[in-house]
Amino acid sequence: MQNEIFKSAFSVDCVLFGFDEGELKILLIKRGQPPMKGSLALPGELVFPEEDLDDAAHRVLEQLTGLTDIYMEQVYTFGKVDRHPDGRVITIAYYALVNTKDHPVKEMPGVEEIRWAPLKDALKTKLGFDHNDILEACAEKLKRRVRTAPIGFELLPEKFTLSELQTLYELILDKELDKRNFRKKILGMGVLNVLNEKQKGVAHRPANLYSFDIERYKRLVIDGSGFEL
Amino acid sequence: MQNEIFKSAFSVDCVLFGFDEGELKILLIKRGQPPMKGSLALPGELVFPEEDLDDAAHRVLEQLTGLTDIYMEQVYTFGKVDRHPDGRVITIAYYALVNTKDHPVKEMPGVEEIRWAPLKDALKTKLGFDHNDILEACAEKLKRRVRTAPIGFELLPEKFTLSELQTLYELILDKELDKRNFRKKILGMGVLNVLNEKQKGVAHRPANLYSFDIERYKRLVIDGSGFEL
DNA sequence: GCAAAAGTGTTTACAGTACACCCATGG
DNA sequence: CCATGGGTGTACTGTAAACACTTTTGC
Secondary structure, X not given: XXXXXXXXXXXXXXXXXXXXXOEEEEEEEEEOOOOOOOOEEOOEEEOOOOOOHXXXXXXXXXXXXXXXXXXXXXXXXXXXXXXXXXXOEEEEEEEEEEXXXXXXXXXXXXXXXXXXXXXXXXXXXXXXXXXXXXHHHHHHHHHHHHHHOOOHHHHOOOOEOHHXXXXXXXXXXXXXXXXXXXXXXXXXXXXXXXXXXXXXXXXXXXXXXXXXXXXXXXXXXXXXXXXXX | OOOHHHHOEEEEEEEEEEEEOOEEEEEEEEEOOOOOOOOEEOOEEEOOOOOOHHHHHHHHHHHHHOOOOOEEEEEEEEOOOOOOOOOOXXXXXXXXXXXXXXXXXXXXXXXXXXXXXXXXXXXXXXXOOOHHHHHHHHHHHHHXXXXXXXXXXXXXXXXXXXXXXXXXXXXXXXXXXXXXHHHHHHHHHOOEEEEEEEOOOOOOOOOEEEEEOHHHHHHHHHOOOOOOO
């Protein structure tokens, strides 16, 4: 017999994207709790009765990874009757973006193992529940969103090089971009601060560092120009 | 005290768009049942425990309007703790598109009144629950979606004129389009069949009729060209 | 001095935009 | 014959795309 809450419950599941070692990765956990203990899955949990959905998404991510203040956005709600082995649970999927360099994930209770998996590999891995569908939907959403909103910066450290930014876009969009055209466009938008600082310790000409200027971005939105890559 | 189901329940709400009398309208109902009996709201109902979300959306729309086989798409899930007066109910919002000419809505039990309201008016009207937020989200989604997917045709009769199509796009996008450029572009895509048939009974040169060719559209998608207005 | 990535402009092609007149019908 | 919307082509403009060489550093 199922728990009373399973008359109809809802959960949130998160696809946490990170840009690490020149690769686009997502966070998977090996579940340390039933249901589906031991299987690979996205971080997710039931929503509390007195908790807004967006709050729940942040709370769940913190509970499973220790991360706070993460950029998150709702993607889609999955509600097939049989998607959860214990009863009727619909789940609201979110994607989340984190700068892995400055925000390492922690091992948390209830999680047997936590790991960053390259997105491409994860898409081919069998995950628990309907998490493969969720992952696909989130990856698609990120692809669409990154073209028209300045969310890529959430995946980078505060100071970054243009090549890092370009590589990131290439990974997300899954296509190569022309260096000169990319720079022309992104600099032309005027949302980056040119810093008086350079890369150090690289075996080639050191790149200039840049930072995202959210105030300039806001002005750009007010003018109706917008962000479009 | 609240009903047991309200420990956590979920509903679907629909924004049904129709193109009628040269205007873009949405369907509102005056609720004949509590909660919020008597107030204007979107068609919506609780989801059954053994029912997929998309099925629920179709069932609810049929139950309240008599319409079957309607194009629907999930938009967003609204989950503020206090959004429903009777307890914790999150709602999954859908938009729906109907050709009002061939599919009139019926008065159904449990509905005090049903009416088509111009979208612009509805956006200014105070609706029950958080339905104003839902309506806004759906109108935005439609705006975005109609540019990149051939969904506009769902709002038109099978045979239509190019001017009707253009007017529809102008209403949805809320901006004027150039007649010659519009025709060039839509005909250039090659997803319309030119019919050997003309408007009748109009006090001006009768327009040619066209129909949407879904097979040609599919081929276009396979070629990677896609629909883009 | 060699390897490795940074940085930089110009030309070309295509798609978007602006624009004005004749045509077919009903009344 | 007049009013109404239908139907058509061209020139211009601006953005996207293609493309190659010099510079700076570490080793």
